[in-house]
Amino acid sequence: MKEQSSRADVRPALSPGDMADRFQRTRHLSRDLVQGLNEADAAVQSMPDASPAKWHLAHTTWFFETFLLRDHVPGYRLHDPRWPFLFNSYYEAEGARLARPERGLLTRPTLADVLDYRAHVEAAMLESMPLLLERHGELVELGIQHEQQHQELLLTDIKHLFSRNPLGPAYAAPSKPPSTPPSTPARSAPLRWIEGPEGRAEIGAGPDERFAFDNELPRHPAWLAPHALANRPVTNGEWIEFIADQGYGTAALWLSDGWDWVRGAAGGVETISAPLYWRGGGRQWKQFTLAGWQDVDPEAPVTHISFYEADAFATWAGARLPTEHEWEAAARGRDPLGGLQLDRAGPAAPRAEEEVDGFASLYGNVWEWTGSAYRPWPGYRPAAGAVGEYNGKFMSSQFVLRGGSCATPRGHVRPSYRNFFHPHQRWQFTGLRLARSL
Incomplete structure (x- = not known):
């Protein structure tokens, strides 16, 4: 899914509690998607169109930190002032950034460092949620939608990465529809x-x-x-x-x-x-x-x-x-x-x-x-x-x-x-x- 960072049009606004819940569920799903990856799995970039899993986790966090915490929460200090250069994607207005084909060179920060970054920004977002929703609810929603786009990109990029490995490793065990017995494969409808x-x-x-x-x-x-x-x-x-x-x-x-x-x-x-x-x-x-x-x-x-x-x-x-x-x-x-x-x-x-x-x-x-x-x-x-x-x-x-x-x-x-x-x-x-x- 192509990242589409743009104006949001939110109507009607969700309550602070509902929005905080949506925010947390979205962030938790991203974390769950990388649970089975090791440090190398999360760092390697298989082609210029793809990005490492670690980069997706950090970029979506940078989005919240930059466009919400930095810009709209008084007194907020960046987790690491060096990291916007690493995790900005395409935003010319945000200045210089690492070239996209070089994202796979980021052996540091480690996956653990990125997960700590996510935890830091999530805590700050939840603490500031009432303030942010009062005037900038559309940006909070945009950040959630943006992360959902990257969840799909993360999966497709992992698939491409693993496909290049001669061992053909599995990201996860295959699953079957719960209503379909293993001996009865689902059939497509006749074309009409x-x-x-x-x-x-x-x-x-x-x-x-x-x-x-x-x-x-x-x-x-x-x-x-x-x-x-x-x-x-x-x-x-x-x-x-x-x-x-x-x-x-x-x-x-x-x-x-x-x-x-x-x-x-x-x-x-x-x-x-x-x-x-x-x-x-x-x-x-x-x-x-x-x-x-x-x-x-x-x-x-x-x-x-x-x-x-x-x-x-x-x-x-x-x-x-x-x-x-x-x-x-x-x-x-x-x-x-x-x-x-x-x-x-x-x-x-x-x-x-x-x-x-x-x-x-x-x-x-x-x-x-x-x-x-x-x-x-x-x-x-x-x-x-x-x-x-x-x-x-x-x-x-x-x-x-x-x-x-x-x-x-x-x-x-x-x-x-x-x-x-x-x-x-x-x-x-x-x-x-x-x-x-x-």
């Missing part, structure tokens, strides 16, 4: 098409949302042409058919940039012939998961695919990717707390789910690529100051994903939530749902 609304639709966060990032605002009208969405995401079994039909080797299916990317001609070091973390061939595929190497479940949604792959598959299937307007119109009024999402530390992994009101996995399971470029809504204005830096200036050369994933903390997504990544990126839990024009 559900006609979507057409004509005028209201897009963006509305007054019923308690929180929204600035890139979800303002609410505005959009026009929907006749269309239909698939009832569920594309499955691994369907993706294996795409591979078997030479989908990765058929130029006519691919966008030009995608064809360069899949052949390794766009700066890559190898050609692409399957989703990230897959190995094998024919009908015998394995994939790396947070539980280690596992057989590919043909019924589960395919994940770890790029926008280029999603678009090529949709073309192969005689369909297309939905627009984000179409996706949001389908999601409006449906429960964003449903579906497979992150509730506690464990081996997040997509799986087949039952339909709810016609759709399966509209929320959770896998982020769904849309065909929409990440651009501002009409009338968009970024927030003033440092916290407004990193939505607006990312609105170039990226595509929107919707719906959340199995690694998204439950309660974090909503119909208007806009995630975004570059078209070649696929280490997040990214998948697709097909659409058709009617």
